[in-house]
Amino acid sequence: MHDQLFWFFSIAMLLSGLLVILSRNPVNSAMFLVVAMCFMAGLFVLLEAHFLAIIQILVYAGAVMVLFLFVIMFLDLKAERRRRFRILTFGGGIIVAAAFMVKVHDVVEDMPLVAAKGVAGTTEAVGRLLFTRYLLPFEVASLLLLVAVVGVVLLSKRDLK
Amino acid sequence: MDFPEPIRLLAFLLGMMAFVAVNAAYLVWAERKGAGRFQRRPGPTEVGWAGLLQPVADGIKLISKQVIVPPGADPILFRVAPLLVMAPAMMTLAVIPFSETLVGRDINVGLVFVFAFGAINVMAIMMGGWASRNKYAIISAARVVSQDVAYEIPMLLVVITLLMVTGTMNLNEIVQQQAGWFWHWNLFRLDVNPLMPVTFIIFFICMLAETNRAPFDMAEAESELVAGAFTEYAGMGFGVFFMAEYANIVVGCSLATVLFLGGWQSPFGVGSGVIWFLLKMYALVFTVIWVRWTFPRTQFYSLLNLSWKILIPISMVTLVLTCILLKLT
Numbered sequence: 001m002h003d004q005l006f007w008f009f010s011i012a013m014l015l016s017g018l019l020v021i022l023s024r025n026p027v028n029s030a031m032f033l034v035v036a037m038c039f040m041a042g043l044f045v046l047l048e049a050h051f052l053a054i055i056q057i058l059v060y061a062g063a064v065m066v067l068f069l070f071v072i073m074f075l076d077l078k079a080e081r082r083r084r085f086r087i088l089t090f091g092g093g094i095i096v097a098a099a100f101m102v103k104v105h106d107v108v109e110d111m112p113l114v115a116a117k118g119v120a121g122t123t124e125a126v127g128r129l130l131f132t133r134y135l136l137p138f139e140v141a142s143l144l145l146l147v148a149v150v151g152v153v154l155l156s157k158r159d160l161k
Numbered sequence: 162m163d164f165p166e167p168i169r170l171l172a173f174l175l176g177m178m179a180f181v182a183v184n185a186a187y188l189v190w191a192e193r194k195g196a197g198r199f200q201r202r203p204g205p206t207e208v209g210w211a212g213l214l215q216p217v218a219d220g221i222k223l224i225s226k227q228v229i230v231p232p233g234a235d236p237i238l239f240r241v242a243p244l245l246v247m248a249p250a251m252m253t254l255a256v257i258p259f260s261e262t263l264v265g266r267d268i269n270v271g272l273v274f275v276f277a278f279g280a281i282n283v284m285a286i287m288m289g290g291w292a293s294r295n296k297y298a299i300i301s302a303a304r305v306v307s308q309d310v311a312y313e314i315p316m317l318l319v320v321i322t323l324l325m326v327t328g329t330m331n332l333n334e335i336v337q338q339q340a341g342w343f344w345h346w347n348l349f350r351l352d353v354n355p356l357m358p359v360t361f362i363i364f365f366i367c368m369l370a371e372t373n374r375a376p377f378d379m380a381e382a383e384s385e386l387v388a389g390a391f392t393e394y395a396g397m398g399f400g401v402f403f404m405a406e407y408a409n410i411v412v413g414c415s416l417a418t419v420l421f422l423g424g425w426q427s428p429f430g431v432g433s434g435v436i437w438f439l440l441k442m443y444a445l446v447f448t449v450i451w452v453r454w455t456f457p458r459t460q461f462y463s464l465l466n467l468s469w470k471i472l473i474p475i476s477m478v479t480l481v482l483t484c485i486l487l488k489l490t
Contacts, residue, residue: 031288054277061280062284066306069287069288070306073287073302
């Protein structure tokens with residue numbers, strides 16, 4: 001049951017990921033991205049990381065994608081036109097993707113197999129890790145977000161003056 | 162009664178769907194009857210005794226109508242949107258504890274679960290509005306997003322404030338902590354945190370805004386936007402949106418009951434049960450209807466100002482003060 005669910009979620013996630021880049025209408029792409037996020041949350045549930053799964057839906061499927069869609073709708077993007085197939089872009093894409101795969105493979109090889117233990121996903125465990133071991137990256141990330149917020153306010157206010 | 166888990170879940174799911182459908186139908190009746198009384202007129206009286214069969218008649222009328230997809234609309238998104246509004250409301254009810262044993266799934270992150278699926282609701286209304294390709298619907302979609310994003314912030318902030326007091330996100334445990342006389346309810350636990358009533362009021366206002374209820378029903382402002390995001394929906398397409406609004410009110414009031422009013426706990430410390438839960442929830446639902454027919458619709462800008470300039474600062478201050486209080490005691 002566990003294995004079947006894993007295959008179901010991963011194949012469905014990959015399929016909707018493919019549809020994100022294959023569909024020509026930007027809104028449809030965004031919707032497929034939401035679907036992919038939801039399947040990813042399913043994978044988190046299988047790893048017993050319930051908190052992460054819920055946060056995945058709350059933050060990505062809920063908040064981030066709503067804002068994405070909002071921007072897409074406001075820019076009123078038309079469906080993308082069919083472009084000529086270019087060997088250079090295609091080859092470049094293949095090279096980048098291959099390099100990325102090699103890197104991911106390296107990282108996965110080095111990783112100790114601890115994720116499936118089942119305790120790492122609870123709220124307390126995540127909170128404790130964030131405030132002890134990963135405190136510095138956590139604070140750096142929030143500082144980055146703050147800088148982004150200030151930057152956006154500055155950029156959007158400049159026109160008003 | 163011990164049933165095997167899949168059968169219990171299936172039974173619960175069916176029960177939940179029936180509960181949502183009956184509630185949606187009869188809350189419409191209650192709303193119209195209440196609106197009538199508030200305006201010194203009788204409300205529906207024709208179909209059945211005191212108009213009690215009116216929802217059935219409306220349902221039959223809506224079902225028998227054709228669902229027309231406008232030629233310019235996005236056919237898939239247009240059809241999916243009503244389902245996506247309804248489904249999250251049903252899913253969230255699965256983690257709400259109606260009584261000590263009557264709960265679909267008692268999960269540890271129940272509280273965040275409710276908010277996660279509440280956020281999908283926003284996306285669904287926006288999808289409906291956008292897919293219709295109607296200028297009123299698109300204005301409405303834009304309003305829904307800016308309104309719900311604005312009100313989600315103070316709502317989550319006050320929920321964090323509450324979480325610091327309860328120390329758990331499991332809804333069942335939150336209710337169990339509030340056992341005993343009614344001054345043990347989170348709303349009245351002034352000894353732990355004297356700011357509890359403030360958090361409750363902010364929570365309630367945000368809930369009104371999140372469920373798009375008057376005075377914050379900017380999405381469906383019929384005097385300016387025809388019917389907002391639902392303009393192009395005919396028949397049951399509109400019917401499902403309409404039912405989902407009431408389903409979401411039920412979810413919101415259930416959550417408020419669980420978090421602040423002691424869930425299924427009786428106010429006297431004895432005789433707790435599902436009846437108390439329903440009593441408190443419907444009292445809150447009545448308040449929601451009452452507010453709608455008492456206050457006029459606000460302007461869109463004052464609505465956003467209320468959230469960003471008043472509610473968010475207040476809930477921030479509440480959060481910080483609660484931190485300090487909990488550290489001192």
